[in-house]
Amino acid sequence: MEYFSSNFKLGILGGGQLGKMLLYTTRKFDIRTSVLDPSLEAPSKLACNDFFQGDLMDYETVYNFGKKVNTLTIEIENVNIEALKALEKEGVNVFPSSKTLESIQNKATQKLFYVDHNLPSAPFKRFAFTEEIYTAIEHSSVEFPFVWKRAQFGYDGTGVKIVRSVADLKNLPNVECITEELVPFKSELAVIVARNTKGQVKVYPVVEMEFHPEANQVEYVLCPARISDEIAVKAEQIALKTSAAFEHVGLLAVELFLTQDDEILINEVAPRPHNSGHQTIEASYTSQFEQHIRAILGLPMGSTINKLSSVMVNLVGAEGHTGNVIYENIEKLMEMEGVTPHIYGKKETRPFRKMGHVTIVHSKLENARAIAQQVKQSINVISN
Ligand code: ADP
Secondary structure: OOOOOOOOEEEEEOOOHHHHHHHHHHHHHOOEEEEEEOOOOOOOOOOOOEEEEOOOOOHHHHHHHHOOOOEEEEOOOOOOHHHHHHHHHOOOEEOOOHHHHHHHHOHHHHHHHHHHOOOOEOOEEEEOOOOHHHHHHHOOOOOOOEEEEEOOOOOOOOOEEEEOOHHHHOOOOOOOEEEEEOOOOOEEEEEEEEEOOOOOEEEOOOEEEEEOOOOOOEEEEEEOOOOOHHHHHHHHHHHHHHHHHOOOOEEEEEEEEEOOOOOEEEEEEEOOOOHHHOOHHHHEOOOHHHHHHHHHOOOOOOOOOEOOEEEEEEEEOOOOOOEEEEEEOHHHHHOOOOEEEEEOOOOEEOOOOEEEEEEEEEOOHHHHHHHHHHHHHHOEEEEO
């Protein structure tokens, strides 16, 4: 198949910032793209060849969109799976596969997948409704503290709550969910594995994530992670085993916990470009976005070696600000060496909404981390 400057068409379900960054590569390689997103103001809209507005969960919309492309990928997991199954049957290349997406979309089936494939993750119980947890507590089959997770449609920590007493359960939605043992982890790590249609595999260096204590969102991503080689190898091996178990094609971001005893547990996976790989645009030989495109098209995989150490800072909307966005002091960042801001193109800011990110590169990780702190203190994502 000829991809470059040809009639080949790549479809992307979802037109958010991940889609927009995937399109840097399709523009670079002159690969034609179509994007489907519910919003006419989607960040990807300007960079694709054809844009369609529509509901990603609607069978007809996804099916009809998929029929117009040769290869279909996603930048968000919540898409209509039945439509993908029909498209696969009719010869459209769908990566990640409907099967993988189906097991990942639901946290309960995702956890069962780990159990079935002997992959390490925290013990859990599944519930059809949150209300059922009260009975489980009465019978001591669930013990405090635990983590409540919405089975479907949670994102960026919105579907996750640490429950220390019955009172913490009160305001949770009465939906399908899991309870998971609270892992007193030392740190959170992530590994991105890329596998192409021919089975060629590349793995990115392990990154370390630092979370915002209240918002439960990643605040800094450090690459490489400040861990021993032994732990890095262990994390990589588990990520590779996970990608192989899914027979995955494309990127698989594997979020991990490093426990107090230096064990590695899988938290969850994302079958697409991931927040923990944004720094690869500036810091790696091949960005995660380019790697995903290479993988799903069966092209040779790029090198995942770091050119420099890096820290990534998410730019999220400040508390108390909703409305047209202003990036206060962005010019201060642009004066700093090795600092690159990325603005996703969302007009409206809201508290904790992901509006952009900043990558800091340096030959020394500790210097990049110090600059990242200055970046964080300088810039404010506010409304006018
Ligand atoms: P989301 O799908 O919204 O990203 P995650 O399952 O990744 O949700 O959880 C968000 C965060 O909550 C994690 O990054 C971690 O900080 C915390 N968390 C999740 N599960 C556990 C657990 N079992 N023990 C301790 N902390 C957890």
